[in-house]
Amino acid sequence: MLKFLFQRLVVLLAALLVVSILAFLIPYLSGPEPAQMIMHARVSDLAVDPDTIAALRVQLGLDRPLAVQYLDWLGNAIRGDFGFTFTDRLPVSVHIKYAFVVSITLALSALILALVVALPLGAIAALKPAGKFDNAITFLTQILVAIPEYWLAPMATLVFAVYLQWLPSAGWAGPEHVILPALALALRPMAYFTRVMRASMIDVLEAPYITAALSRGLGLGQTIRRHGVRNAMTPVITLFAMWLSGLIGGAVVIEVIFSIPGMGRLLYEAVVNKDLPVLQGTIMCLVSFAVLMSTITDFIYVLINPAVRIKDASA
Amino acid sequence: MLQPNPTAAMVRPRSNTVLGLRKTIRQTLYILGTRHWSFTAGVSIFLAVICVLILAQWIAPYDPDAQELLHRLSGPSSLYWLGTDQLGRDVLSRLLIGGRFSVSVAAVVMVISATFGTIVGVICARRAGGMVDEVIMRTVDLLIAFPDVLVALVIIALIGPGSMTLILSLIVVAWTPFARMARSLTLEINSKDYITAAEVLGCSRFFIIFRHVIPNVYRPLAALTFLRFSHKLITVGALSFLGLGVQPPKSDWGAMLADALRFVDRAPLLAFAPGFAIFITALAVTLIGQGLEIEDESKNAKEESHKDFEPSAKTTKGPNS
Numbered sequence: 001m002l003k004f005l006f007q008r009l010v011v012l013l014a015a016l017l018v019v020s021i022l023a024f025l026i027p028y029l030s031g032p033e034p035a036q037m038i039m040h041a042r043v044s045d046l047a048v049d050p051d052t053i054a055a056l057r058v059q060l061g062l063d064r065p066l067a068v069q070y071l072d073w074l075g076n077a078i079r080g081d082f083g084f085t086f087t088d089r090l091p092v093s094v095h096i097k098y099a100f101v102v103s104i105t106l107a108l109s110a111l112i113l114a115l116v117v118a119l120p121l122g123a124i125a126a127l128k129p130a131g132k133f134d135n136a137i138t139f140l141t142q143i144l145v146a147i148p149e150y151w152l153a154p155m156a157t158l159v160f161a162v163y164l165q166w167l168p169s170a171g172w173a174g175p176e177h178v179i180l181p182a183l184a185l186a187l188r189p190m191a192y193f194t195r196v197m198r199a200s201m202i203d204v205l206e207a208p209y210i211t212a213a214l215s216r217g218l219g220l221g222q223t224i225r226r227h228g229v230r231n232a233m234t235p236v237i238t239l240f241a242m243w244l245s246g247l248i249g250g251a252v253v254i255e256v257i258f259s260i261p262g263m264g265r266l267l268y269e270a271v272v273n274k275d276l277p278v279l280q281g282t283i284m285c286l287v288s289f290a291v292l293m294s295t296i297t298d299f300i301y302v303l304i305n306p307a308v309r310i311k312d313a314s315a
Numbered sequence: 316m317l318q319p320n321p322t323a324a325m326v327r328p329r330s331n332t333v334l335g336l337r338k339t340i341r342q343t344l345y346i347l348g349t350r351h352w353s354f355t356a357g358v359s360i361f362l363a364v365i366c367v368l369i370l371a372q373w374i375a376p377y378d379p380d381a382q383e384l385l386h387r388l389s390g391p392s393s394l395y396w397l398g399t400d401q402l403g404r405d406v407l408s409r410l411l412i413g414g415r416f417s418v419s420v421a422a423v424v425m426v427i428s429a430t431f432g433t434i435v436g437v438i439c440a441r442r443a444g445g446m447v448d449e450v451i452m453r454t455v456d457l458l459i460a461f462p463d464v465l466v467a468l469v470i471i472a473l474i475g476p477g478s479m480t481l482i483l484s485l486i487v488v489a490w491t492p493f494a495r496m497a498r499s500l501t502l503e504i505n506s507k508d509y510i511t512a513a514e515v516l517g518c519s520r521f522f523i524i525f526r527h528v529i530p531n532v533y534r535p536l537a538a539l540t541f542l543r544f545s546h547k548l549i550t551v552g553a554l555s556f557l558g559l560g561v562q563p564p565k566s567d568w569g570a571m572l573a574d575a576l577r578f579v580d581r582a583p584l585l586a587f588a589p590g591f592a593i594f595i596t597a598l599a600v601t602l603i604g605q606g607l608e609i610e611d612e613s614k615n616a617k618e619e620s621h622k623d624f625e626p627s628a629k630t631t632k633g634p635n636s
Binding site: 007008011012015026029138142143145146147148149150151152154155158162242243245246247249250252253256257264267268270271274279283286287290291293294 | 450465468542546569572589590
């Protein structure tokens with residue numbers, strides 16, 4: 001098992017390396033030469049003297065071979081240094097650190113909200129497959145999946161922020177600013193969590209230890225809470241980790257609508273302003289986080305699943 | 316039961332097309348009636364949406380680009396059923412035309428990614444455990460959790476917006492669930508007796524894949540296609556919403572929604588309508604997918620329960636044999 005985890009890690013790191021090469025090449029793939037672009041970002045004059053650009057190229061080391069530049073860039077990137085932004089000349093890492101904290105707060109609140117609703121719903125649906133509750137809950141998850149969040153969010157804002165004035169319509173200042181965007185983001189994961197919880201609960205309920213607990217005289221509610229939910233949660237946890245890395249940066253539209261300064265909006269603005277260092281930094285940060293989460297998920301899976309552990313010990 | 320009537324065709328040869336059409340409609344209705352309600356409802360709504368989108372030019376009450384500046388942001392009335400936008404254009408007409416872009420882009424993306432993903436998955440299953448399989452499946456693991464809006468955003472930033480870029484950038488992520496599912500389904504089938512039998516009989520790999528593997532994996536994959544379709548539809552809308560999908564002068568539901576948000580407090584319906592259109596279409600496709608999935612599950616369950624009544628390997632190995 002350890003060997004398997006190690007193998008996975010090696011492949012994932014290799015993938016990370018490939019992504020880093022692509023991210024490094026972004027300035028060379030898009031539009032004019034990098035030195036010229038940096039010069040344009042610094043001075044608004046479009047007709048800069050070619051000698052000045054050449055001087056800048058030498059000064060920044062952009063005249064060196066690509067491989068040398070890449071290794072240099074990678075070394076800095078590993079230390080978290082992605083250079084300075086084109087727009088406000090602050091270090092990219094400062095922007096990313098701030099945006100990452102904002103995004104993880106938002107993503108965690110949305111996912112916890114989704115989990116709190118989805119676990120009981122999935123468990124109830126699993127009690128009697130194809131029963132009345134199950135059909136209703138299945139239909140509900142279909143609706144949740146089909147709602148575009150960039151439609152629900154403005155409509156909810158209209159009701160709760162404009163008409164009722166209970167919540168702020170946009171911004172990022174206090175806990176009340178989290179509610180509407182988290183709600184809009186929570187719907188789709190809620191549906192997926194419910195579906196997965198239902199499927200895994202149906203499997204768990206057929207297990208002998210459930211029959212054993214019931215025949216010992218443990219009530220149905222207690223059995224499900226103590227034995228059912230705990231055992232059925234493993235696939236949901238895996239999905240949770242997947243969604244966490246997905247929602248950090250994946251919440252672009254919601255962050256733009258509510259003007260939340262998170263990773264998604266940082267990337268979106270980098271795209272709109274052609275701010276390449278920010279683009280490189282955010283891509284590397286997001287992919288690294290995805291790799292990290294994927295590895296952690298594998299470890300958690302081994303840790304909480306006794307079947308895998310025991311097989312490993314006996315092997 | 317639904318055979319063409321030979322005498323009718325002989326007596327009135329001209330009405331062949333009418334008869335054929337009637338037959339098709341009757342057959343379609345018959346098939347729909349026997350399927351899971353979720354499938355039936357989904358197909359009905361989706362077909363209605365598709366018909367409306369195709370016929371939009373003829374059934375739209377106004378020219379979608381005609382500006383009536385005296386009637387800006389007017390509410391719903393008998394003249395303009397859904398009101399007008401900030402330039403006095405009829406919202407209903409724009410809505411009918413506006414769905415074409417999102418739905419066609421999402422459909423193209425789904426067809427290509429489902430085909431590509433299935434092929435990759437089947438190939439990986441053939442070489443399960445090998446280098447190729449390992450590398451492809453780790454790539455899938457990494458990409459599958461990656462939000463497609465982000466990937467599309469970066470690729471569009473590099474190449475520039477356009478329908479081809481959009482389709483390409485969505486496929487980058489969209490093929491992954493198909494590869495994973497096709498791989499695990501194929502692995503399951505490969506362990507079945509009829510595959511071993513086919514191999515023993517000397518059937519070629521291609522024959523086995525097309526005759527035995529594909530017919531057995533296509534149902535769950537079709538369900539997945541429809542389930543992912545709704546997600547792609549929403550993503551295309553999101554990119555248009557951000558101004559990176561459809562490019563002016565063309566418009567679609569996402570772009571209409573984004574435009575309408577500036578006037579949302581004065582004309583809420585203007586923002587509600589395009590979002591609702593996306594929702595209904597996405598819901599229809601999800602219902603189709605869910606229906607297919609449920610049918611597939613119940614079919615499998617039936618097969619399992621049949622197995623229980625057949626003499627199992629254990630009993631034939633009992634003391635009597």
